[in-house]
Amino acid sequence: MIYMDNSATSPIKEEVFNAMIPYLKEEFGNPSTFYTLGRNAKKAVEEARENIAKLINADTKEIIFTSGGTESDNMAIKGVALKFEDKGKHIITTEIEHPAVLRTCEFLESRGFELSYLPVNENGIISTEDLKNAIREDTILISVMHANNEIGTIQPIEEVGKIAKENNILFHCDAVQSVGKIPVDVKEANIDLLSISSHKIYGPKGVGVLFIKKGLKLELLIHGGGQENGLRSGTENVPGIVGFGKAAELAYEHLDENIAKLKQLRDSLIEKILERIPESYLNGDRENRLPNNANFRFSSIEGEGLILRLDAEGINGATGSACSSKSLKASYVLSALGLEDEEIHGSLRLSLGTENNMKDVDVVVDAIAKVVGELREMSPLWDN
Amino acid sequence: MIYMDNSATSPIKEEVFNAMIPYLKEEFGNPSTFYTLGRNAKKAVEEARENIAKLINADTKEIIFTSGGTESDNMAIKGVALKFEDKGKHIITTEIEHPAVLRTCEFLESRGFELSYLPVNENGIISTEDLKNAIREDTILISVMHANNEIGTIQPIEEVGKIAKENNILFHCDAVQSVGKIPVDVKEANIDLLSISSHKIYGPKGVGVLFIKKGLKLELLIHGGGQENGLRSGTENVPGIVGFGKAAELAYEHLDENIAKLKQLRDSLIEKILERIPESYLNGDRENRLPNNANFRFSSIEGEGLILRLDAEGINGATGSACSSKSLKASYVLSALGLEDEEIHGSLRLSLGTENNMKDVDVVVDAIAKVVGELREMSPLWDN
Amino acid sequence: MYSDKVMDHFTKPRNSGIIEDASGEGTVGNPTCGDLMTIYIDVDNDEVIQDIKFKTFGCGAAIATSSMITEIAKGMNVDEALEITRNDVADALDGLPPIKMHCSNLAADALTEAIKDYKSKIH
Ligand SMILES: Cc1ncc(COP(=O)(O)O)c(C=O)c1O
Ligand SMILES: Cc1ncc(COP(=O)(O)O)c(C=O)c1O
Ligand code: FES
Numbered sequence A, B: 001m002i003y004m005d006n007s008a009t010s011p012i013k014e015e016v017f018n019a020m021i022p023y024l025k026e027e028f029g030n031p032s033t034f035y036t037l038g039r040n041a042k043k044a045v046e047e048a049r050e051n052i053a054k055l056i057n058a059d060t061k062e063i064i065f066t067s068g069g070t071e072s073d074n075m076a077i078k079g080v081a082l083k084f085e086d087k088g089k090h091i092i093t094t095e096i097e098h099p100a101v102l103r104t105c106e107f108l109e110s111r112g113f114e115l116s117y118l119p120v121n122e123n124g125i126i127s128t129e130d131l132k133n134a135i136r137e138d139t140i141l142i143s144v145m146h147a148n149n150e151i152g153t154i155q156p157i158e159e160v161g162k163i164a165k166e167n168n169i170l171f172h173c174d175a176v177q178s179v180g181k182i183p184v185d186v187k188e189a190n191i192d193l194l195s196i197s198s199h200k201i202y203g204p205k206g207v208g209v210l211f212i213k214k215g216l217k218l219e220l221l222i223h224g225g226g227q228e229n230g231l232r233s234g235t236e237n238v239p240g241i242v243g244f245g246k247a248a249e250l251a252y253e254h255l256d257e258n259i260a261k262l263k264q265l266r267d268s269l270i271e272k273i274l275e276r277i278p279e280s281y282l283n284g285d286r287e288n289r290l291p292n293n294a295n296f297r298f299s300s301i302e303g304e305g306l307i308l309r310l311d312a313e314g315i316n317g318a319t320g321s322a323c324s325s326k327s328l329k330a331s332y333v334l335s336a337l338g339l340e341d342e343e344i345h346g347s348l349r350l351s352l353g354t355e356n357n358m359k360d361v362d363v364v365v366d367a368i369a370k371v372v373g374e375l376r377e378m379s380p381l382w383d384n
Numbered sequence C: 001m002y003s004d005k006v007m008d009h010f011t012k013p014r015n016s017g018i019i020e021d022a023s024g025e026g027t028v029g030n031p032t033c034g035d036l037m038t039i040y041i042d043v044d045n046d047e048v049i050q051d052i053k054f055k056t057f058g059c060g061a062a063i064a065t066s067s068m069i070t071e072i073a074k075g076m077n078v079d080e081a082l083e084i085t086r087n088d089v090a091d092a093l094d095g096l097p098p099i100k101m102h103c104s105n106l107a108a109d110a111l112t113e114a115i116k117d118y119k120s121k122i123h
């Protein structure tokens, strides 16, 4: 199997797995208890917190464990909205945020908040001019993702942070796809709230982090026993947190090396696909994208079929095709780039992982060329 | 080590651990993807759902995975409150609910809801008369826990369910401590919403369930990609869910046998402690309590010291002492029984697990007798 | 949570017990969490604390601070012993968790009360 869907989820690294095992076995204590077993669990959680803080240049006190990126996004945006609604009810975000942000924003709209959704250019990048123009007296939050999950495009978050700061508006950044893959520095980018998810960086599923800048108080999303410094209650997912911490440590240690490696694989993949397959195009920005993301579109074919046939060849990828979504709607991210539904139909996202190598790239290129050819053979839209 | 703090958290059973391993390794797919790897993950999640549905006599469609008991409680109560606030803003609960319920209720109070907190008698049981009297025209929800986490006392939930139904009010039951330990039947008890947590029944931490009765629509707590039938978004914690499912399966299979075993151990523990240690008392109801819960109080000593000295003897338990809590407040549950702070100081909860045996009980009784004696020696309140 | 020193004094408390016919005796209650501590002192003619014992109903920190203050005060002149502060006790134990600092207050206050009691008896 060649796995190239790491933006959906990534395999757990062996070191991460090994770090988790004791906490799934003998070290099963509840960190809220104060006998030895509980204190060991607590210590493990705090160690993980340090590793995550380091990865984004934050303080350990600013790291709050959650159940994943989705919860972090909800906690950040609803937390600000409910806390500061007396100051204003306007929030700015973008058209291409993850559903965790978009659905949360729509929920707030249903409860009287006003939202501005920034468009993106044909490469998937917002304009900071648009952002400045969208700011109002009553804007309380700007939520702009770092890297997009479909097209890997990286937003100018340092500039966004600067604008937010100048206007005294809070800045939330969904960095689920970027943390651990490219440098993220919450101080440099003036970020107040940042969402991370473990399972996107070779850690276990079911655990995430919300970075909350020191001094910032939010309304809570989950009330209860007062864990996580009173900010997120619920018995801590200790093995998950430990695994996440180990994944963060590995990501930090190998960041440069992974970037270099993945860029090389990605560039080769892009080059070979575009060269080999006629009427194939790259979605998103050529340069300004995650080192591990390649998103193509092939004319005259449909993505669900593409994914299933690639699966039969032992290759995993994703598509923005309407046919593959629960709602039968084409990817709103690809739509936001100005693409027609037809074009979106034939989209394929390959997101590389550190396990991939150049041989994988070649195998995948061959397989895609074959499968695209077969599907085009069957397509009434294809007449070469 | 003799672990008798299973109400805080329980060790993962070997079968549970073994069931999780493949999903921490090769079967790491995202259930939302539709290639083989993703479908395997999806299948595993659905199998777990079946096991949990069976355990509480529910339909698989009624089982929503969450990150734990705390999130389930928040989701249920806030979900009803925000959905039905136009119908009424009054909620009834009890004084001895878990903080996950109590803090959630206080949050709602801060946002204009009115709460009635039912008192309990000296054994920790609510009166259904009180409940009937508390019901108002605008009552939208009754939230009464099944078994209490500190004293193990079991509430008359069938009667509560009946009253709720007769009055056309929704009924949420926090069954985190009871599911898997005593029979729970959502149909028989007319339950609309029921919270469960995996790590209390020998499953992994960081996963829980909210049972939502068919047809009931809630406002969502966590918005996003539409997982869990659109009711709880976020990439599923597949290994956690699989472990939870296995734990539920085991709990279902061995329910009667575990109840019989634990009751015997518990009764022996209670008998021996009360007989052996002067001025020792049982907190909570003698009969109407969880098979695995024993909660004592010893005059003239303080619980934190007790826990730490027992820890040194290799024994783990919990206390409601003010000195051991973050807030330096004595257990509100024991206070609700009418106990004075001084009495609560010397409380000790032992919550048995299926791993314990009669020898453990004897070792624990000896150790407690010794430690209580030593602490009393030092106590100015003890003068025998 | 607790330093090794705290745990050492908690598990092996020094000078616990009572002194019959003590020169001074001080009892204080802890308003924060409702605990109780009594310190007994025996003072010789040179106003030196020859013997000191405690009885404590309280947490691990309360027991450890009681034990520690008896060690610190033993052999001290009473006026010198009056100068012992809560921080002295906490420091001697390699620190206490912030939430437990009031327990060291309890120990210092009980000693002060015992010395005052002694002074009121001889004057
Ligand atoms: C950009 C982005 N935000 C949020 C999420 C949600 O994270 P999780 O799946 O951990 O809930 C994802 C992943 O699906 C994502 O790619
Ligand atoms: C009765 C009760 N409700 C809710 C919870 C919260 O569950 P969790 O720790 O899984 O968030 C607990 C456990 O701490 C509990 O005992
Ligand atoms: S052609 Fe079948 S879903 Fe689009």
Ligand code: FES
Pocket (backbone or CB within 6 Å): B322, B323, B324, B328, C030, C033, C034, C035, C057, C058, C059, C060, C061, C062, C100, C103
């Ligand atoms: S005596 Fe209560 S906290 Fe120390």
